[in-house]
Amino acid sequence: MNRYIALQKIIELGGFTKAADALGYTQSSISQMIASLENELGIKLLTRSRHGVKLTIEGTELFPFIERSIYQYRSMQEKANEIKGIETGVIRVGTVSSVTCHWMPQLINGFKEEYPNVQFLFHQGDYTLIPEWIASGQIDFGFINPLADTNLKTKTVKSDEMLAVLPKNHPLAKKKSIQLQDIATEPYILLEEGHYSEPMAAFEAAGIQPNIQYTIHDDYAIMMMVEAGLGVSILAELILRRTNYDIVCLPIDPPITRTLAVGYKDKDSLPIASKYFIDYLMEHKDELP
Known part of the structure; x- marks a missing residue:
């Protein structure tokens, strides 16, 4: 299992040296592990070049199975710890920026009072x-809109209103x-949220094609661009x-809501x-903003 990890x-991390440092091995030990794994499988897994390290075609096909093996191994370890009464583990969670900033600190503080040895690993995405990280086992669970992926099991936490965001001196402000x-x-400055977007769904339902000039993956960068007068946007009230x-934040009529x-x-x-x-x-959840 150490070879898989x-x-x-x-x-x-994109390289043997960085991986060795992160895991506490020497570079030669990491190289020997990979060579041993390749010999056992009879398949070349990695190629090295001046641009870094990447999976071979065969390695790319095998890698999802290796990730699932690691996930199951860690789950087994944590179950063994639970059986022994040691409630420790690593919580791997996918979040969006508003959840990371405004929900997770409060939740982590309270949870760690009961389970102080638990660690958190965040993957911020869309x-x-x-959903892709959940499917591959890279994370245990994540925060999504239930409409974004109907293949996952979901528990609704909260809904919040989405607001129009305009420059302070805008005529509509x-x-x-x-x-x-x-x-x-x-x-219009569009927040890149993957294949589902609450504002875009609302525009489509209203039969309106917005004048999208910028598409950005960061809420705070959008606020800065709106402040600079580059356009308007629609963002969740939580962020x-x-x-x-x-900037000026105004309610939308009829309202647009985001469910997390x-x-x-x-x-x-x-x-x-x-x-x-x-x-x-x-x-x-009722204590969350």
Whole structure:
């Protein structure tokens, strides 16, 4: 299993030296592990070049099976720890930026009071990446809109309103609310959320094609661009909390809401630490902003 973990770390970090440092091995030990694994399988797994290390075609086909083996091994270890009464583990969770900033600190503080030895590993993604990471076993669960992936099992946590975001001196900034047709011709800055977007679904339902000028994967970069007068956007109210950007946030009529749920393949197969955390989250969801 250590050879599988070494291979995964090489792919994650892009090189043997970085993987060796991260895992506490020498570079020669890591190289020997991979050579031993390749000899056992009879397949060349990695190629090295001046651009770094990458999987061969054969290695690419085998790698998802190796990742699942690592996932099952870690789940077995955590189950053994649970049986021995040692409630430790690593919680691997996929999040979006608003959840990372405004939910996770509060949740982690409370959870660690009960389970102080649990560690957290965050993968920040979108409605496409997070389901893919869950499917591959790279993360245990993630926060998604249930409409973004109907193949996952989900538990709804909360819904929040989405707001129109405009420069402070924009002609529409003095309105009490914004209708989608008000901003149909405005330069629009789209938050890249993968294959599903709540604002784009609302535009489509209204028969409106927004004037998309920029597509960005970062909420805070969008706020800075709106502040600079480059366009308007629609963002979740949660991400707009506690910001000092010189922008105006207005409700949309009719409202657009975003539903966030915890998504996973099968709760029974989750590592025990992640099961406990999901249970803790659902018990305390009413306390979240």
